[in-house]
Amino acid sequence: MAINVKSGLENYSDEPRFHFDIYAILEGGQELYFGHETQVNVNIVETVTIPLSTNGVGTEEDDGLEKCYLSPTKRRGVERRTLIWAPKGNELLGDAWNCGIPHTCSKAECPICRVFGGLITSAIEVEGESDKRPATTLIGRLTHSGGVAIQELGPEEKQRAMHPSMIRKPPESDPTPTPFKREYNQPGLLYPVYNHCLSMTDSEFSAVAYAFMSALARLGAGNPKGVKIYEAPLVREDKEEPWIVVDRYLVPLGKRPIISPAIKDVNKAKKQFKEAAFTIAGERQSNGWQLVEGNFHRYVGDTAIAKLSECLTKFEEEVLNNVDAATDN
Numbered sequence: 630m631a632i633n634v635k636s637g638l639e640n641y642s643d644e645p646r647f648h649f650d651i652y653a654i655l656e657g658g659q660e661l662y663f664g665h666e667t668q669v670n671v672n673i674v675e676t677v678t679i680p681l682s683t684n685g686v687g688t689e690e691d692d693g694l695e696k697c698y699l700s701p702t703k704r705r706g707v708e709r710r711t712l713i714w715a716p717k718g719n720e721l722l723g724d725a726w727n728c729g730i731p732h733t734c735s736k737a738e739c740p741i742c743r744v745f746g747g748l749i750t751s752a753i754e755v756e757g758e759s760d761k762r763p764a765t766t767l768i769g770r771l772t773h774s775g776g777v778a779i780q781e782l783g784p785e786e787k788q789r790a791m792h793p794s795m796i797r798k799p800p801e802s803d804p805t806p807t808p809f810k811r812e813y814n815q816p817g818l819l820y821p822v823y824n825h826c827l828s829m830t831d832s833e834f835s836a837v838a839y840a841f842m843s844a845l846a847r848l849g850a851g852n853p854k855g856v857k858i859y860e861a862p863l864v865r866e867d868k869e870e871p872w873i874v875v876d877r878y879l880v881p882l883g884k885r886p887i888i889s890p891a892i893k894d895v896n897k898a899k900k901q902f903k904e905a906a907f908t909i910a911g912e913r914q915s916n917g918w919q920l921v922e923g924n925f926h927r928y929v930g931d932t933a934i935a936k937l938s939e940c941l942t943k944f945e946e947e948v949l950n951n952v953d954a955a956t957d958n
């Protein structure tokens with residue numbers, strides 16, 4: 630029998646494929662809570678420790694830096710949910726495809742599974758479907774990274790209380806407010822984050838753009854939620870704009886604007902991001918909103934947002950196709 634050498638990825642269009650990257654610095658507009666991975670229900674936020682002596686920043690005596698962390702796995706989960714819960718006609722996109730978490734549809738034509746991946750370990754019966762879903766492995770082509778805060782600012786513990794809704798309380802009655810303590814990531818922390826996409830069409834990347842932009846308002850466990858893309862002068866000294874870079878390319882010519890987690894000084898971190906953002910094929914270019922070298926395209930700041938917005942419109946047209954929303958009434 631002949632062997633199979635193919636990847637197994639079905640094509641649904643003639644669009645060419647590219648790699649796409651998103652590099653951004655996110656800012657917490659208020660305190661945020663991201664539960665610690667191993668500490669369930671104890672209200673402790675997730676932190677990471679950066680060993681300084683091993684990477685030449687500190688000395689042997691340094692214990693390392695403890696930093697708040699917006700982990701890539703959490704971001705990935707929120708992004709996937711924004712797609713599952715995206716509006717489609719009078720239903721949600723995940724319902725339209727019968728695709729959820731943890732039970733993904735794992736169909737190659739599903740706009741969510743196609744980029745995020747899916748797994749069905751053994752054939753399984755699904756409510757409302759006549760045929761069993763076959764065991765399927767669909768490898769995601771979108772990966773998430775970064776998330777270590779720039780500033781060395783540990784979590785802050787806050788006293789909270791759950792107040793019952795009683796207006797008048799007779800002296801003999803319970804309940805009384807239930808106090809509890811919870812840690813929070815402090816407002817103003819900056820989190821450099823990165824999304825990488827492998828061999829995608831513009832249509833496939835449009836789902837990634839939608840997930841990335843929609844998740845910003847929804848990051849965080851419980852309340853409050855939400856981050857924004859950090860704004861400061863980037864391309865020009867006199868113009869504030871979002872710190873984001875979007876790449877579309879065949880070969881990775883651009884220096885990747887990734888901030889070393891060992892850096893705790895915001896200005897130093899910004900300098901590192903900026904130097905990389907304007908370096909293509911090993912050469913520092915002059916600052917610009919769009920840098921092109923052959924098939925390599927880099928969009929910076931406002932231009933990156935414009936590029937992502939194009940993708941959002943494409944996603945709306947091709948996937949959400951929300952005809953009702955086009956009318957005012």
Ligand SMILES: [Zn+2]
Binds near residue numbers: 729734741743
């Ligand atoms: Zn799916």
